[in-house]
Amino acid sequence: MKKEYSLWALFLTFLKIGALTFGGGYAMMPVMRKEVVEKKQWVDDEDILKILVISESTPGVFAVNSATFIGYKIAGFKGSVLATLGVIIPSFIIISLISLFLVQFKQLNLVAYAFYGIQAGVAVLIFRAALKLSQKIHFNIFAVIILISSLLIAMFTEISVIYVLIGAALLGILYGIMTNLKEAKNDA
Structure with missing residues (x-):
């Protein structure tokens, strides 16, 4: 199933995943799956299921582990480095910016309400991904x-x-x- 890839496309795909996903690694998995299985066809669901098991059972942040393993599966060592960088750069930038304005940011009711909505949406994403992946068990x-x-x-x-x-x-x-x-x- 492994389709052609470019290292640049790999990096940009994981940069997009990192930038557009809220809620941590479990919320990121459905987005990763959609990008690398359905859209890019770089890996299949069987690979994703194996990578989930490995990522969950190794030390470290689940989302970073998953990106690293998927990147390695697609393009070896260079792929693992680029996928990892792609997925962590958006979070690093956002957290750095938020830390500059943390006190003011926490006091905004609109932000608190947005996060309530995001939490509910993340739960649905995780449940949906679990259902799709359970078909491969x-x-x-x-x-x-x-x-x-x-x-x-x-x-x-x-x-x-x-x-x-x-x-x-x-x-x-x-x-x-x-x-x-x-x-x-x-x-x-």
């Missing part, structure tokens, strides 16, 4: 049990989501080993 009874268990643990306990992810990964590895052993035993 290979569901079986094991995956459903892990999904429901992880959701319940995250919602009703104080256990860090990091530990939930690590536990789910370890259970997935164990499940894979057991499945391979079972298949090998049946083939023998």
Whole structure:
């Protein structure tokens, strides 16, 4: 599926993503997906799903991790650097400007109301992206049990989501080993 790209187009795409997305990495993912999967066709949904898992389970800011991994997938090291720079430059500029006028900015009711609206919109974007990406998950009874268990643990306990992810990964590895052993035993 990988279409032709130019490093300049890669940088500008991630600059646009960084400039037009509010709400953090999860809100950025639907926009990234639309740009790099649907519009540019540089990667496919399967790649995005893998990159989401890697980005979520590695240290660092989710949006930056995602941009870095997507950039690397598209154009190697140069692509990772340009995608990362593209996605962080708008935030850096905006935060720098806001910090100059922070006290006055915080006191504007219009700004507070705008952020309430943005928060609601971001929740919808995240939900929509989760629905689209969930279509790529290979569901079986094991995956459903892990999904429901992880959701319940995250919602009703104080256990860090990091530990939930690590536990789910370890259970997935164990499940894979057991499945391979079972298949090998049946083939023998």
